Amino acid sequence: MQYRQFGRTGLNVSRLCLGTMTFGLQTEEEASQRILDTAAEAGVNFIDTANVYPLGGGEDLAGRTEEIVGRWLKGKRDRFILATKAVGKMGPSAWDQGASRKHLLDAIDASLRRLGTDYVDLYQLHSDDANTPLDETLEALDVIVRSGKARYVGVSNFLAYRLARALGRADVLRVARFVSVQPRYNLLFRQIERELLPLAAEEQLAVMPYNPLAGGLLTGKHKLDATPTTGRFTETVGKAGAMYQQRYWHQREFETIERLRTIVAPTGESLTRVSLAWVLANPQITSAIIGASRAEQLSDTLAASELVLDAQIKTQLDEASVEYRWGAAARLIARSAAPCSTRRAHDPSWPRAKRRASARRATRQAADRAHRPARRSDAAHRRQADTDRSTPGRPCDSFQRRCRAAN
Missing domain, CATH: 1.20.58 (Methane Monooxygenase Hydroxylase; Chain G, domain 1)
Structure with missing residues (x-):
């Protein structure tokens, strides 16, 4: 496993980060523990979760994933970089979501209880909250950092202009600055290359993309005319299944996958490994978030961190997916x-x-x-x-x- 410095911080994280949003719904606790063991044995030292996980669980199950991760971390917390997120809806009240001072200060305490630790290494905003003044959010996150409950703060799903504004306001207010960004990025979604990645490079932000395999579509196991029975495109993950279908389940995407297969075939590698290696080949990517519903499924994905793409193959992949910029x-x-x-x-x-x-x-x-x-x-x-x-x-x-x- 390779490691890389996390933005302008002193952290060194594995090139692959284990995502946990399936733990507690798609994946039961025992299987989740095996996945965590497999990742740790492969050298993964970076774990990402969120207070609203598991994916598709709704308010009733929100927090279960953090509890599973917390029980597994007992006795080995100091060996891992732990990241979690807030902003998502955790209850029926109006203040049970968002990036207000009240919600963030309550949410970090609740996450620490579930994770069984007194700090997280990275505390992230799961999405942008346009209803809360940016200064209020930044000052609340600064309180969390200064109290020692989080070492660093970052964002996820932010547009480039909003992130740029947040960085500017943090400098003016002299509060904790965002050190990372977690966007969606894969061969079927490359829009961040136009604005967000240049901003991240200029501001020395760590980039930890999610969905590097497009929710599993880039494994090549799905067919457009076949109803998916497993994975993130099904009704088992609730509304999230419809969201993933809206993102990727289109004829054009399946046509692109067939072109990618043609390019990958001469290499003898799987489309899964090559797709993930393509993400990691971008020098601005710090660590890619991967997930799995079974430990066996994770093994092939983990091997991608060692795969070095041939320059000609990478160029062909770039050209075949250029429209997704x-x-x-x-x-x-x-x-x-x-x-x-x-x-x-x-x-x-x-x-x-x-x-x-x-x-x-x-x-x-x-x-x-x-x-x-x-x-x-x-x-x-x-x-x-x-x-x-x-x-x-x-x-x-x-x-x-x-x-x-x-x-």
């Missing part, structure tokens, strides 16, 4: 504007030079169709306006003539 709407516009060229641009059977030329041509054609008429129209109006202003006498006559002609 943009949002769904932008991808739809690009595909409808130049379907043939776009398809050729991502077809691994085409020589790389032709694919790149096709992609550039598709981009130019789409831009021309989208903008040229508007530019010509604007320019024509400006020229006519200049003519009107330079005409002596009654400059409004030409405008009236154009109106009559249009009607």
Whole structure:
């Protein structure tokens, strides 16, 4: 297992972080303990959980995952970097969720009780709370750090501009600064490459992405026309199953997976290992969060930390998934504007030079169709306006003539 410095902190964490959101619902406690044992034996020293876990358990089961992790950690707490999160709904009251001072101070105490420890190494905001003033949230987190209940603070699911603002306000207020960000990132979701990763590099933030295998879709075991019976796309995880289907269960994603299979096949490696190795190959990724419902399932995933991708294979994977750097709407516009060229641009059977030329041509054609008429129209109006202003006498006559002609 390889290790890396965690942002600008003094922590050194394993390249793979064990995610625990299945513990307590999809995975019973005994199986969860075996998964934790397997990860520890492989050298994983970084565990991520949250107060609302298990995934899909709702308020009734919220906190069960932390309890399972806490019981396993008894007697070996000092050997692991422990991260948890707050903000999610923990009860019926209005203040049982969010990033208010009241909720965060209550939530950290409750998490520490369930985890059976007096501190966590990393305390994260599970999501952005737009209803709470940012300064209130930052000051509450500073109290938590200064009290020794958390060593560092981080965020998850933050947009780049909100994270940038939070970092700026923390500097102004002279309070604890965020040291990490936990975004979604995989071959089927690359939007963070455009803004969030450059921000993280500039601010020296650790990046610990979740969903590196797209909820299991990048294992290649699912079929579009087959109803999933296990995993995160099923009703067994409640509303979360529908959320995962909305994220990834689309024809375009399955078509991309088939292209990825074609690229990976000559290597003799599994799509699972290559997909995870692709995430870790990004130099800005500190540690990727992996999960499993069985200890046996975890073994193949853990081996990916040692896999070094061939440069040519990585380039082909980049090109085959480049459209996922943009949002769904932008991808739809690009595909409808130049379907043939776009398809050729991502077809691994085409020589790389032709694919790149096709992609550039598709981009130019789409831009021309989208903008040229508007530019010509604007320019024509400006020229006519200049003519009107330079005409002596009654400059409004030409405008009236154009109106009559249009009607």
